[in-house]
Amino acid sequence: MGVVELISFVLMTAGGFCVFVGGVGVLRMPDLYTRMHAASVTDTAGLFLVATGLMLHAGWSLPLFKLVAILVFLLVTSPTAAYALANAAMLSGHPPAGVRDETVPSAGRDGETP
Amino acid sequence: MTLVFGVFLLTLLVIVAVAIVRSTNLFAAVMLSGIFSLLMAVNFFLLDAADVALTEAAVGAGVATVLFLSALALTAEHEQVRPGGAALQWLPLVVAFATGGLLIYATFQNPVIGDPNAPVHQHVAPWYLENTPELIDIPNVVTAVLGSFRGFDTLGEVFVVFTAGIGVLSILGLRHTLVEMTSAEIDARQRSLRHHLIPRVVGRGMVPFILLFALYVQFHGEYSPGGGFQAGAIAAAAIILYSLLEGDDRGRALVPEWLLQIMVASGALLFGGVGVVCMLLGGSFLDYSVLAEVPSEGQHLGLLLIELGVGITVSGVLLTVFHAFARRASR
């Protein structure tokens, strides 16, 4: 195993750890917004680490270009999706846990109907 | 090791399927079927079916979710809960279990997964794999079989897609009388994501790249996973994204309906037309060898044209369906 391979292994394992932490966060956090926080932050970090590790593994080739494209597109769209989701949740009256704002319609704060 | 990954993912697949059937909220069921489709694609990939996985990706990630959501917007979001609640119904359960049990019993006769001596791998498949380099001369055997060896089949499938598009149009109406242009305009603005700045900027930036990728999948389909079906779905997804962001009216301005109708018809016509041209040049129907001096070059040309026809029809039909549902919602 060469030095590059070793670095790539370390990066990818660290990325896998990030991803796993995000998964645990999504399962264990108390409410939607903290879950979203756990998911989106670790997503970006894990994505960056895994993709960089794969790039080192790929070397100069066409797959390297595709990996860069995947990285760029996900780095752009993943936070946007998180924003869109948080926005949709907030607009339709789904306040963060602990916030009691009477101006926000509280219909379906719990249960299926948001 | 891939086998273990496959077993794990297939187990997840079953769990998701049970959850879909159990949930009384249809929106939740649609979201879960999004996960179902993703898992399906990963499983296809692990089973060495890259083309199929790409198709599932193109269809399941964009178009299917959007269609189900727009149908939900037009119907109801919840299943009605009846007295007796979400209890299992015994007769269907018995029927389903009997069928499932019978099938599992039958599987013990099956050759194991990956057995190279299984009957499936004995009959025509080796012939396709052996003769593709010589007769068609492209690396992707799936495209070769799809377009050339079994081109007749594919023509039929394209016409099924075409017919489904016509069916949706005739059920949901080709035109509808606009109530008032101004209120429709306000309506579209309210429905679109036009005032969401971040998704709008990012999404509009993505649209050209998705279209570019669709073109890559379309014209690189002979050398890598891809082809007309996938490219059509991806291109439709790009336009659907634009319509979601900018409002249905602007989406229709970008790709007008008359153009869509021409696309739906002309793609199928192109496919059939290539076949007829082959006949006029002295070959049999869909035998592309006669299209050029060298038979394999004729095959290349024929595949290029019919894949183009497939792509045009598929994207046309999917967009037509999307617009038919979206317009229904805005009246």
Next chain:
Amino acid sequence: MEFLALYNYWVFAVLLLIGLYAVVAKVNLVKRLIGLSIFQGAVFLLYISMDKVEGGTAPIFQTADGAGVFSNPLPQVLILTAIVVGIATTALGLAVVVRIREEYGTVEEDVIEDMDADS
């Protein structure tokens, strides 16, 4: 790993069972269509499971002469087209459901049957 050699087929059977149950037992028409797509997925899985060849790879040649072990391209071709046809027919089904909703005001089948019986 010997006992897992047929696992794909079992999952196929179980998914088919689940889809069949949803199609038969559910009265909500949209839910039935979702069940139908699970059923479809089960059939896709059966076909794709058959194409695997041990030690093979996807049937896209890496060298010009096509040397190597490849999985079976034929089931892939069938399912590739079936997926797109599946979404088109699902769209047709959804269109019918939307029309039913406009006529009857509901998509629950038993309610619709009662209405038909009354009229």
Next chain:
Amino acid sequence: MIFYPVVFALLVTMALAIVRAVKGPSLYDRVLAVNMFGTKTVLFLAVASYLMGRPDFLDLALAYALINSIGVMAVLQFFQSREFRRRYEHRHEAE
């Protein structure tokens, strides 16, 4: 060999995301889980294409990276038009 830790992490995270999607409780949690599952799928496909020795199949991961966000946009639009319709009906009832 070097891919196994990351593949295991991805698979476990997929399972966790599915648990969240099944549990809910709100609809947004489900959407969040689907979105997260999507990015995990992209990474899994990318790693698996190296694991299986066919890096030319990165196209699949690229396709998901491009299209995956459409689902969330559709959900946002769905909620928004539902909110709009609710307000509209409310206004009509008031009149």
